[in-house]
Amino acid sequence: MSSAARLFEVLRxxxxxxxxxxxxxxQRIDMSESSVKRMFGxxxxxxxxxxxxxxxxxxxxxxxxxxxxxxxxxxxRLTLEQERALVADPRLLLVAxxxxxxxxxxxxxxxYALTPAEAVAALARLDRLGLVELRPGNRYRLAVGRSFHWxxxxxxxxxxxxxVVDEFFDAGFDGRGEALVTxxxxxxxxxxxxxxxxxxxxxxxxxxRQRDDQRDPAAACDxxxxxxxLRSFELSAFTAMRRRSAQRTMPxxxxxxxxxx
Numbered sequence: 001m002s003s004a005a006r007l008f009e010v011l012r013x014x015x016x017x018x019x020x021x022x023x024x025x026x027q028r029i030d031m032s033e034s035s036v037k038r039m040f041g042x043x044x045x046x047x048x049x050x051x052x053x054x055x056x057x058x059x060x061x062x063x064x065x066x067x068x069x070x071x072x073x074x075x076x077r078l079t080l081e082q083e084r085a086l087v088a089d090p091r092l093l094l095v096a097x098x099x100x101x102x103x104x105x106x107x108x109x110x111x112y113a114l115t116p117a118e119a120v121a122a123l124a125r126l127d128r129l130g131l132v133e134l135r136p137g138n139r140y141r142l143a144v145g146r147s148f149h150w151x152x153x154x155x156x157x158x159x160x161x162x163x164v165v166d167e168f169f170d171a172g173f174d175g176r177g178e179a180l181v182t183x184x185x186x187x188x189x190x191x192x193x194x195x196x197x198x199x200x201x202x203x204x205x206x207x208x209r210q211r212d213d214q215r216d217p218a219a220a221c222d223x224x225x226x227x228x229x230l231r232s233f234e235l236s237a238f239t240a241m242r243r244r245s246a247q248r249t250m251p252x253x254x255x256x257x258x259x260x261x
Contacts, residue, residue: 004043004044004127005043006068006069007043007050007064007065007068008040008043009068010059010064010067010068011040011053011054011057011059011064012040014057014058014059015057018057018058020057020058022036022037022040025053025056025057028056029052029053029056039053047136069133069141076144076145076147076148076149077148077149077150077151078129078130078131078150078151078154080151080154080155082129082130082131083150083151083154083155083156084155085125085129086129086155086156087155087156087158087159091114091118091122092122092125092126093156093159094112094114094122095108095114095119095122095123095126096122096126096131098112099123099126099131099132099140099142100131100142100144100148101210101223102142102210102211102214105119105120105123105138105139105140116138119138120138123138123140126140127140130143131143131144147200147204149203165227168225168227177224192230192232195230196230199228199230202226202228203226203228206226
């Protein structure tokens with residue numbers, strides 16, 4: 001649900017609680033009943049008109065904004081259609097990644113060849129997708145929680161596999177704050193599940209640290225990417241050297257076939 005939809009949901013709830021009809025509201029704001037119904041149906045009106053409607057309903061505008069914000073569910077992931085929309089538009093995907101990294105609009109404009117109109121248009125689309133809540137002054141609030149992730153078999157992960165993985169690992173990982181660790185070993189199903197859960201916790205720690213650093217105006221921040229993977233895996237060259245009596249037993253859902261890029 002978009003931020004606009006939540007605002008109108010709060011207004012409708014207050015109107016219902018007070019027994020206020022569209023006709024009565026239309027009379028209070030000097031509009032026709034059909035125009036008010038259309039306004040609520042399209043969920044689109046200038047901020048000044050929204051404030052007028054809120055006052056006419058008897059709901060303080062600040063209270064309307066606060067209640068709508070409190071009703072915001074933390075998004076865990078996008079739909080396939082929403083991810084396809086991001087991948088189809090490189091500028092939209094760029095702004096989405098910047099938002100997930102808590103960049104301000106000013107930082108985006110100073111770093112990338114975006115016009116203010118392009119940045120605002122992208123934020124408006126991300127608001128409709130439910131990724132952010134666009135606010136006055138070209139500000140936004142992330143509508144996703146710490147558990148947000150791209151769909152495992154979705155368009156964004158496919159894009160990252162094609163364009164990011166090789167470039168990401170083509171480095172020495174010897175810079176300040178950089179690390180590359182590869183560990184091999186035998187795990188039980190329970191042990192693998194436990195470590196997979198810890199991987200999720202590590203991702204949550206990354207998100208929390210990012211948000212803490214963004215709140216610190218004295219912190220000099222740079223872009224970092226954390227890629228962590230855990231799976232049942234053996235290099236195909238090693239698998240080819242196995243004895244027939246020692247063929248691998250793959251966990252359900254696993255595959256030794258490389259993905260096509």
